[in-house]
Amino acid sequence: MTAAVPAALLLDGVLDAAQAADTVRSILAHQQPDGAIPWFHGGHLDPWDHTEAAMALDTAGEHAAAEAAYRWLADRQNPDGSWYAAYAYGQPGTADGTATDLARETNFCAYVAVGAWHHHLATGDDRFLERIWPTVSRALDHTVRLSLPGGAIAWRQDENGAAAEDALLTGSCSILHALRCGLAVADHLDRPQPDWELATGRLRHAIARHPERFLDKDRYSMDWYYPVLGTALRGDAATRRLDADWDRFVVPGLGVRCVSDRPWVTGGESAELALALWAAGQSDRAVEILRWIQHLRHHDGSYWTGYVYEDHAIWPEERTTWTAGALLLAVAALGGDHATVSVFGGEELPGGLAADDCC
Template sequence: IVQGQDVLVRHYVFENLGPDKISFKFLYFASLHLDSHGAGNAVLYYPNSDALVHYRHGYAFCIGGTLPTAGYQCGNALHDASDGHLSGSPNSLDSQGCLVWDIDKLEGYQTREMTVFVTPGHRIEAALTALERARQTGHRMLFRQTLDWWVQFWGTDEPSDDGLYRRSLSVCRLLTDGETGAVIAAPEIDEHYTKCGGYGYCWPRDGVIVAYAMGRAGYHDFSARFYHWCLVAQAENGSWLQRYDAAGFLGPSWGHQIDETGSVLWGMWQHYLQTGDNGFLQNIWPALVRGADYLCDNIDPKTNLPAPSFDLWEERVGEHAYSAAAVAAGLKGAVITAARLGQSGAAVRWEQTIGTVEEGISDSLWSEERGYFLRTVRKKVSHDEYCGCINAGQEAGVTEDAKGYRGYFVQADDVVDASLLGLVYPYGILPPDDPRVKKTVAAIEARLTSPGVGGIKRYENDNYIGGNPWIITTLWLALYHIAAGNRDEAAYHLKWVQEHQTELGYLSEQVCRDSGIPNWVIPLTWSHAMYILTVVEMREKGWL
């Protein structure tokens, strides 16, 4: 993919490995569902360009090569492509199209080359023009332009022997919308939501970690574009909701997560600390005010914690330690921003709420009996679970909303969870040497280390995709140990991640607990961002 140009380059080299002359066919099939729609797609063959054009609404994709084709087919092309004989149908109200080339009389031990270009445009004419421009430029020059762009992007300040670091920078850049600044979690692997809720969206929480990592690595323009996108995506009530498309429109959602709003406010302040850009503070101030007021309006007076919402794993509703840390850190950033802009009067309530939430973390979440922080209190449960808790003598309760619908909760969820590390990193609500933190980390290491393969699981009895160790949680523990000054422990977890990258240098979401093979989503921007942060933090300590 050539940066700054509308072209995908696929260059092919056919090599005859034997002594005899051979002839064969090369087919290029495509079925494009443009704008995420299976209906309304169409495909045309353009003889003057010897190319297919797939189009729908305001999108067109042109596919053509450097050698003359021997045939084409629009519509129902997969079936006919299987026998190599295309019908020559010039148009179809279908998503499928295919081109075929005859590779004739390839001499023994010789090679022949050709390039296929895929060129997009908002109109068919633009896509066709891009194709002709790519043909004229040629794959060698386009490759040279691409390499030069990435060399300039990487610069010379990264560890030269760490290809995973450079790959991580590249992944974060490639999964960022060049126009809007939105950072998607991963290339979509489950567009029909058969195994999960889909990954091809921008979660503000994930985006903040990516922006923070890229800023720490020196890519401040990247972070600035992301926070510009945040201004577009913010809801009228001041919150940032679960996830959005790249344009900032709310994506399919199954529940609000209050930590997203807190993390955005924290991230905005971190961007200022990295850049000293006063104009940035002025620009975000109205959004920051709405966001901070929203957080203050959503504190549970019974616990002094943020009101019930989904946790960062998007699996349970309650009042969570990680959410509390994000909210307190976000409000701290807002208070300091207000002071910097001479608006301290607006921040009195925010500062009071910080104290309230910090008090809630200590009073409502610390369990002296268990010896670690609770991940959640007032966790929503079913009626049957509620009855079971009551029968077992556990503290539980009932809520009722304005419409009379009843809900049920259990007061304490004592499952050990790696997200408790968020109390220290990145939000800094508690110091790494706090005795309660050290006991919590010891519980995480003892209960969440995956037997055999190693790595850190999300939480006890996790059953998502088999309950595997995750890259982000393993690096999260490394980042805690960096903050605590534990060099050997941090290096151990960093090495584990390096040993579980793919052959191409990508980091997955998970690692199979049985085989140790990278598993599920590949690549995940959050994983790569955590790797960048771990490397940067260790370099700053002189450990790398």
């Protein structure tokens, strides 16, 4: 690390200064010379988790490393504004950076806007925002082009470019967050984006009012908390949603199930739920979740992806940069980090057109 750990990353029972520094180093240790942040050594990179890890680095003051991650995205963007779903790093017989999954997932592509706005808020660097603007603009234009009737966004294009006819709730919530951050970037640079404003309003309306417009993935905890994490729901609506399925997904003392009918808790989902709880004004619950998942912490500061509690077994046997990244972002929000609070709190983000105007 290049500097002392910011106070926002210190949380009693979760991270002290030495532990926070180790966790940041565990992400930096996987970053490649070209700026890529794969899941782990010998794993792959996907653009969404790469961005989440970059945002976590910014919470720790590792701004140069985060900017290198955004340069990777700018350098690897396809002409249509997309990225592929997976890129190889450290895999025998495959050159680093080779695309290994040629599908293009819309939430993967849109998320650069969240990272770009977060980096700008963390650094105040207007020059960075000017440089990354073409990347953000192309990515969100690509995403909006895949809007479906009713406001949802097609969840992917296959390797031949054919768009899905369906939308995923979790992915669409992430896209809503990205569109709102993209509008913040556009406002700051004085580059109005009426198409994004329209798409934001329509998508937010679909998420809040029309669950039938999304594929049924109710067994997955992400579909439970992402309407809150993605800023679609706040206030009483957020509280009601989080309370409704708490007992179905939360395993006291261990964390959050990835899937409701499997005895498997995962660090990434647990940390993201903590971030959603913080956004809904439930900080005590958020801290409790983060304390529970310390059983997934490795001695080097990284975090295991998950734990099968009926078998008392770590599974899979991998420690992912995005799990560490999600935890750092949740701690940073609870600690009052300005960039993280602004981006995930949502109150300061443009809301797009109101539903009455666009739907």
